[in-house]
Amino acid sequence: MRHLNIIPIALSLLLSFGSISCSDNKDVYDTEDIHFVLENDVLSFQRESNSNNFRIKSAVTPQISCSENWVSLKLERLTASIYRLYVTVDENNGDSRSAEVTIKSGDETKTLTVNQSALAQASVHEIADWLGLGWNPGNQMDAYKNGVADELCDGNYPLTQELFNKIKAAGIKTVRLPVTWIGHIGAAPDYKIDDRLERVAEIVGYAENAGLNIIVNIHHDGSGGYGFWLDFKGAAANIAKNLEVEDQIRKVWTQIAERFVDTGDFLIFEGFNEIHDGDWGWGANTTDNGHQYRLLNEWNQLFVNTVRATGGKNATRYLGIPGYAGGWELIEHLELPKDPATGRLLVSVHCYSPGKFCMEFYDEGGNWTYLPEWGHTASEGKYPADDVDEEGLANIFKGLKERFTDKNIPVYIGEFTCTNRPAGRESAFRDYYLEYFCKAAHDCGLAPVFWDNGGKGLGAGQGAIFDRQTGDFVHSNAASVAAMVRAVSDHSPEYTLESIYERAPAPESI
Missing domain, CATH: 2.60.40.10 (Immunoglobulins)
Structure with a gap:
C-alpha cells in the first residue's frame, strides 16, 4: 500500500x-x-x-x-x-x-x-489517420421546418446502408452526423426524446456495418441564437434560464449516451454546434468581459460530466468539444473541460476560409455568387484578395497546431467545403483548393470533415459530393475525393504541400 x-x-x-x-x-x-x-x-x-x-x-x-x-x-x-x-x-x-x-x-x-487500459494513448497524428477524411450529410438529420427536425424536409433522400457502403469504398473514414432534435423532445421534467433517437441509432448502425467512424451531435437546437430550447442568448442573460437549459442539456445527453452505452469507440459524441448569441462572434461576446465564452465552457463541462456519468463505453468514449461560434477565429477562448478519462477529448473546429471562394456571397448588385479562383495563380478580380491564400490557410492550421496538437490535443475540422463549379478552369481551382486544404490540415495533425449540403447542381449553394439516393459521385467529385483522400493518407516524402502548390492551375494567359 x-x-x-x-x-x-x-x-x-x-x-x-x-x-x-x-x-x-x-x-x-x-x-x-x-x-x-x-x-x-x-x-x-x-x-x-x-x-x-x-x-x-x-x-x-x-x-x-x-x-x-x-x-x-x-x-x-x-x-x-x-x-x-x-x-x-x-x-x-x-x-x-x-x-x-x-x-x-x-x-x-x-x-x-x-x-x-493496456493500450497506449494515441498520438494526434494517429487519431488524424484514424479519422481520415470525413463527410457530413448536411441538411439531412440537421434539417428542420416549422420548429420540427425532419430528415427529408430539405429534399434529400433518406440515408441508407448502401450510401454508407459506397462512401466507405470511396475512401471516407468518418461520418459526422449533424442531428437536430427540436420537435422531438418532450416536456419537462423528463424531456423524453421520441423515436428520432432510434433513427439516429439506425444510422449509427449503418456506419458500424460499413466500418466507418461516426460523430453524433446536438446541431441546430442551439446554433445561431434562434431561441430554440438550447437558448444560449437567453441563458447568457438570465441565471434562471441557464439553470433550465442546463437541466435539459443534462437530460437530453443522458438519454443519447445511455442509448449508446455499449456501442464501440467508432462512435464519437460532439456536445454542440456553432453556439453563439445570434451574431456569429460579433455580438455581446465582444463586450461582456468573457461572459459568453465562460458559459460555453461551462456547457462543455456539463456535456463531459453527463456522458461520463452513464458509464459503460461512454466512460472513455472520445468526445468532441466545440469553441464559440464553431470556427477557428475565436478558438483561443475555449478551455478544455476536466475529464475523468485522460486523453479522450477532441477539439472541434470549422473552417470556411476563404468564404467568398469556397462558399458564396451577395455581390454589390445583390446577386448570389462566388469567386471562381483561389491561390497564387488566380487571375486578378477572380479571387478573394482580401482573404486567405495558401500561406494564410496554412497559418490557420499552424495556429491550431501550436495551440492544440503540439500539446497532444487532437483536433478535427468538423466542417469545410467548396461548392461545385463548371468543368474546366473553375473546377481545377476547386480541386486544387480541396487538396491543398486537406494536406495542410493533415500535416498539422488535423482531420478534415467535408460539409456536403446535398446540392447537386453547379455554382452558388451547390456543394454535394455524393448523390444521397445512389451513393454515386456528383459531377467530377470522384477525382476530388480521391485527391482529398490522398492528402490525408499519403505519407511518402515526395508528396508535400509544396508539391501541391507547384501543381496549381496555370495562370490565365493574357
Whole structure:
C-alpha cells in the first residue's frame, strides 16, 4: 500500500467546477447541507503513467487508501471543507487493470474506481489517420421546418446502408452526423426524446456495418441564437434560464449516451454546434468581459460530466468539444473541460476560409455568387484578395497546431467545403483548393470533415459530393475525393504541400 500525503494549503475560495462563475450557479461543493461528496467516482487512464485529479467535499479531513502499489495518491486541502485528490498511475506493461480507492469521511465511506487500459494513448497524428477524411450529410438529420427536425424536409433522400457502403469504398473514414432534435423532445421534467433517437441509432448502425467512424451531435437546437430550447442568448442573460437549459442539456445527453452505452469507440459524441448569441462572434461576446465564452465552457463541462456519468463505453468514449461560434477565429477562448478519462477529448473546429471562394456571397448588385479562383495563380478580380491564400490557410492550421496538437490535443475540422463549379478552369481551382486544404490540415495533425449540403447542381449553394439516393459521385467529385483522400493518407516524402502548390492551375494567359 502506498502512503497518502495530506498537504493542507490555505486558499481563499475555490471556484466552482467548470467555470460556473459566468452564471453564478452553485454546485454541491457550495451547498452547506451536503457534507461528503466526490466529484468523480471513476477515473480512466491509458497505458502510460499519468495523473488526474478531482475534488472532494468533506466535513472532516478524508482518509484515503488503496491497496494497489501502481496507484499513488496525494490529498490537497483547498478550503475548510473542500479537498483535491491527485491520482497518479504507473505505466501499465500488462493487461488492463483496475484498483479501488477507499475514501472515508467520519463514519461514511465512498469508493473511487481507477481503470487503466493496456493500450497506449494515441498520438494526434494517429487519431488524424484514424479519422481520415470525413463527410457530413448536411441538411439531412440537421434539417428542420416549422420548429420540427425532419430528415427529408430539405429534399434529400433518406440515408441508407448502401450510401454508407459506397462512401466507405470511396475512401471516407468518418461520418459526422449533424442531428437536430427540436420537435422531438418532450416536456419537462423528463424531456423524453421520441423515436428520432432510434433513427439516429439506425444510422449509427449503418456506419458500424460499413466500418466507418461516426460523430453524433446536438446541431441546430442551439446554433445561431434562434431561441430554440438550447437558448444560449437567453441563458447568457438570465441565471434562471441557464439553470433550465442546463437541466435539459443534462437530460437530453443522458438519454443519447445511455442509448449508446455499449456501442464501440467508432462512435464519437460532439456536445454542440456553432453556439453563439445570434451574431456569429460579433455580438455581446465582444463586450461582456468573457461572459459568453465562460458559459460555453461551462456547457462543455456539463456535456463531459453527463456522458461520463452513464458509464459503460461512454466512460472513455472520445468526445468532441466545440469553441464559440464553431470556427477557428475565436478558438483561443475555449478551455478544455476536466475529464475523468485522460486523453479522450477532441477539439472541434470549422473552417470556411476563404468564404467568398469556397462558399458564396451577395455581390454589390445583390446577386448570389462566388469567386471562381483561389491561390497564387488566380487571375486578378477572380479571387478573394482580401482573404486567405495558401500561406494564410496554412497559418490557420499552424495556429491550431501550436495551440492544440503540439500539446497532444487532437483536433478535427468538423466542417469545410467548396461548392461545385463548371468543368474546366473553375473546377481545377476547386480541386486544387480541396487538396491543398486537406494536406495542410493533415500535416498539422488535423482531420478534415467535408460539409456536403446535398446540392447537386453547379455554382452558388451547390456543394454535394455524393448523390444521397445512389451513393454515386456528383459531377467530377470522384477525382476530388480521391485527391482529398490522398492528402490525408499519403505519407511518402515526395508528396508535400509544396508539391501541391507547384501543381496549381496555370495562370490565365493574357
